[in-house]
Amino acid sequence: GQQVMQIPQYQHVQEGEDxxxxxxxxxxxxxxxxxxxxxxxxxxxxxxxxxxxxxKKQKRLTFQFGEAKKNSSLHITATQTxxxxxxxxxxxxxxxxxxxxxxxxxxxxxx
Amino acid sequence: SAVISQKPSRDICQRGxxxxxxxxxxxxxxxxxxxxxxxxxSLTLIATANQGSEATYESGFVIDKFxxxxxxxxxxxxxxxxxxxxxxxxxxxxxxxxxxxxxxGSGTRLTVV
Numbered sequence: 001g002q003q004v005m006q007i008p009q010y011q012h013v014q015e016g017e018d019x020x021x022x023x024x025x026x027x028x029x030x031x032x033x034x035x036x037x038x039x040x041x042x043x044x045x046x047x048x049x050x051x052x053x054x055x056k057k058q059k060r061l062t063f064q065f066g067e068a069k070k071n072s073s074l075h076i077t078a079t080q081t082x083x084x085x086x087x088x089x090x091x092x093x094x095x096x097x098x099x100x101x102x103x104x105x106x107x108x109x110x111x
Numbered sequence: 112s113a114v115i116s117q118k119p120s121r122d123i124c125q126r127g128x129x130x131x132x133x134x135x136x137x138x139x140x141x142x143x144x145x146x147x148x149x150x151x152x153s154l155t156l157i158a159t160a161n162q163g164s165e166a167t168y169e170s171g172f173v174i175d176k177f178x179x180x181x182x183x184x185x186x187x188x189x190x191x192x193x194x195x196x197x198x199x200x201x202x203x204x205x206x207x208x209x210x211x212x213x214x215x216g217s218g219t220r221l222t223v224v
Contacts, residue, residue: 033212033213035212035213041217041218042203042215042216042217042218043154043203043213043215044215045208045212045213045214046212048210048211048212088153088154090212090213099156099213101153101154101155102153103152104152106151
């Protein structure tokens with residue numbers, strides 16, 4: 001079945017370092033959405049990308065959707081302790097209404 | 112965007128019992144979704160709940176175990192029936208906000224002992 005894998009599974013960084021999580025789908029996605037889940041919290045929507053090769057920025061966060069619409073990345077510049085949490089990608093499988101979540105990347109930022 | 116109130120926020124239940132989780136939305140929505148998130152894992156869709164029709168369950172989830180009600184466009188419940196320790200998870204209701212992704216309830220952290 002369709003799978004969306006994220007790497008790395010865990011990442012510990014020193015505050016101020018950069019962080020990147022990669023999202024790889026086994027099938028083409030119509031869109032990609034990114035969520036952040038703080039420890040003990042629920043997922044919160046960050047952004048949506050729709051176009052092949054699209055890049056969007058939100059302050060220190062840069063999101064990219066691959067040309068083949070099968071992968072995506074989230075890059076955080078100069079991490080802060082407030083960036084701690086699990087980052088999930090999710091998307092709709094092309095040609096379906098099926099919405100699937102990635103496996104998630106848990107980020108820990110050391111002060 | 113819509114706000115979802117979910118309760119209870121957490122519960123500890125005896126095996127063999129059932130727990131009903133409620134979600135109230137502050138606006139009318141056609142479709143609501145119920146997810147399960149096992150400890151340290153991603154989100155898995157349990158079922159889609161449309162008002163006025165039976166819920167549609169994903170593979171691996173059955174109505175007898177996870178009955179869902181959707182009596183109106185602002186409310187839904189999920190019952191976890193005949194619980195076992197393997198049902199210990201976070202359960203989340205959600206709704207789609209189109210280009211703004213999914214909005215989630217605050218979640219119900221269930222522990223079955």
